Amino acid sequence: xxxxxxxxxxxxxxxxxxxxxxxxxxxxxxxxxxxxxxxxxxxxxxxxxxxxxxxxxxxxxxxxxxxxxxxxxxxxxxxxxxxxxxxxxxxxxxxxxxxxxxxxxxxxxxxxxxxxxxxxxxxxxxxxxxxxxxxxxxxxxxxxxxxxxxxxxxxxxxxxxxxxxxxxxxxxxxxxxxxxxxxxxxxxxxxxxxxxxxxxxxxxxxxxxxxxxxxxxxxxxxxxxxxxxxxxxxxxxxxxxxxxxxxxxxxxxxxxxxxxxxxxxxxxxxxxxxxxxxxxxxxxxxxxxxxxxxxxxxxxxxxxxxxxxxxxxx
Numbered sequence: 001x002x003x004x005x006x007x008x009x010x011x012x013x014x015x016x017x018x019x020x021x022x023x024x025x026x027x028x029x030x031x032x033x034x035x036x037x038x039x040x041x042x043x044x045x046x047x048x049x050x051x052x053x054x055x056x057x058x059x060x061x062x063x064x065x066x067x068x069x070x071x072x073x074x075x076x077x078x079x080x081x082x083x084x085x086x087x088x089x090x091x092x093x094x095x096x097x098x099x100x101x102x103x104x105x106x107x108x109x110x111x112x113x114x115x116x117x118x119x120x121x122x123x124x125x126x127x128x129x130x131x132x133x134x135x136x137x138x139x140x141x142x143x144x145x146x147x148x149x150x151x152x153x154x155x156x157x158x159x160x161x162x163x164x165x166x167x168x169x170x171x172x173x174x175x176x177x178x179x180x181x182x183x184x185x186x187x188x189x190x191x192x193x194x195x196x197x198x199x200x201x202x203x204x205x206x207x208x209x210x211x212x213x214x215x216x217x218x219x220x221x222x223x224x225x226x227x228x229x230x231x232x233x234x235x236x237x238x239x240x241x242x243x244x245x246x247x248x249x250x251x252x253x254x255x256x257x258x259x260x261x262x263x264x265x266x267x268x269x270x271x272x273x274x275x276x277x278x279x280x281x282x283x284x285x286x287x288x289x290x291x292x293x294x295x296x297x298x299x300x301x302x303x304x305x306x307x308x309x310x311x312x313x314x
Contacts, residue, residue, distance in 0.1 A: 035137075038135070038136065038137060038140075039137050039140045040140075041136070042136040042137050042138075042140035042141045042144060043140050043141075043143060043144040043147070044144065045136070045141065045144065046140065046141040046142065046143065046144020046145045046147070046148075047144040047145070047147045047148045048144075048148075049144075049145065049148075050117070050144060050145035050146070050147065050148025050149060051148040051151070053120075053148075068155070068156070068159045070156065071101075071102070071105050071156035071157070071159060071160050072156075072159055072160060072163055074101065076163075079094065079097065079098070079168065091169060091170075091171070094164075094168050094169070094170060095164070095170045095171060095172075095260055096229075096230075096231070096256070096264070097229050098160065098161065098164035098168060098170050099161070099164075099170070099252075099255060099256050099259055099260065100227065100228040100229050100252055100256070101160060101228070101229065102156075102157045102158075102160035102161050102164070103157060103228075103251075103252055103255050104223065104228050105153040105156040105157050105160070106150060106153045106154075106157065106189075106190060106193060107193060107219055107222060107223075107248065108153070108219060109146070109149040109150050109152065109153035110146060110149070110150065110190070110193035110194050110196065110197040111193070111196060111197045111200060111215045111218060111219045111222075112215040112216060112219060113145075113146065113149035113197070114142060114145070114146050114149070114194070114197035114198060114200070114201045114215075115197065115200055115201045115204045115211070115212075115214065115215040116212070116215070117142065117145045117146075117149075117201070118142075118201045118204065118205060119204065119211055119212060122205075122308070122309070122310070122311070123311060123312065126309075126311070128308055128309070129308045129309040132299075132303070132308050138299070139198070139292075139295070142198055142201065143194060143198075146194050146197060146198075150190065150194075161259075171260065171261075172259050172260065176261055177258060177259055177261075178257065178258040178261070178273075179258070181254060181257060181258040181273055181277070182254075182255065182258035182259065184254070184277055185251060185254030185255050185258060185276075185277065185280060186251075186255065188251070188277075188280050188281055188284050189247065189248070189250075189251030189254070189255075189280065189284070191284060191288065192247040192248070192251065192280075192283070192284035192287045192288065193248070193251075195284075195287050195288040195290075195291035195292060196247075196287055196291050197215075197291075198291050198292065198295045199290060199291030199292070199293075199294035199295050200214065200215055200218060200291075201295065202294055202295035202296075202297070202298030202299055202302075203294060203298055205298055205299065205302040205307055205308075206298060206301065206302065206307060208312040211312075222246065222248055225239065225242060225243045225246060225249070226243065226246055226248040226249045226251075226252055227243065227249055227252055227253070227264070228252060231264055231265065231266050231267075231268075232244075232249065232266070232267060233265075233266035233267055240267065244267070244279075245283065246283065247280060247283035247284045247286075247287050250276055250277075250279045250280035250283060251280055251284075253268050253276050254273075254276050254277060254280055257273060257276065
């Protein structure tokens with residue numbers, strides 16, 4: 001015999017359990033996603049977390065000193081090497097070296113920094129699986145983390161340029177800088193570097209202990225092929241088309257022209273600034289398409305094979 005249950009304080013009339021009754025009529029907007037707002041929120045959160053990790057939650061003054069000394073030591077070592085090799089009396093060689101070394105801090109931040117972000121979150125902090133499965137856009141989170149690393153790289157770049165002007169006589173004047181060319185080259189180039197770093201980070205998700213060494217290997221290869229410390233003309237003729245197909249080559253050339261006011265002698269000399277920017281835009285577009293496609297494919301594969309939460313002991 002079925003007994004009727006009278007509505008009580010724990011069983012409201014209408015069938016909803018106590019504590020779960022709707023708070024007024026259902027508003028469909030509460031269930032809607034807001035892609036733009038969610039993306040901005042993920043960017044902001046990733047940048048704040050990236051800055052905290054990059055600074056190691058340390059004293060701001062101590063972190064500022066470290067950010068200055070690290071790139072300064074690297075460029076002074078290269079300058080000493082140039083002097084030993086007998087090119088120290090050439091101001092154009094020193095200027096080429098200083099500008100290339102200062103800009104290369106962004107490459108390390110975009111490539112090495114983004115791969116280490118994913119590997120740190122998976123191996124050390126062990127939170128990558130939570131970030132990936134959260135509603136927040138994972139790609140926006142990564143770009144935010146890259147933004148914090150690029151901010152640190154900006155500090156190092158400016159310090160190296162300032163030391164180059166003051167101590168080494170690099171001919172850079174604020175009134176002579178081609179600011180439009182510098183802004184366009186820097187903006188397009190950083191987009192390409194972030195895309196390359198994201199694609200490489202997705203690839204390194206598939207690897208085990210050796211994953212940490214891949215970004216440094218790629219950055220080292222680019223350091224050789226993109227004309228960071230010497231013109232690409234000194235490389236074998238068979239490698240020069242490869243150099244010209246790389247977006248960082250045109251990025252560095254645009255920055256040098258903007259800061260030094262003259263093109264690099266050799267292959268780049270006959271080209272106009274417009275040609276350099278156009279080549280940078282085309283190669284960067286290809287890099288963005290390839291980097292994002294690689295990241296999406298590799299992330300899907302990592303999810304399917306359980307690599308998101310895999311600990312390699314590295």
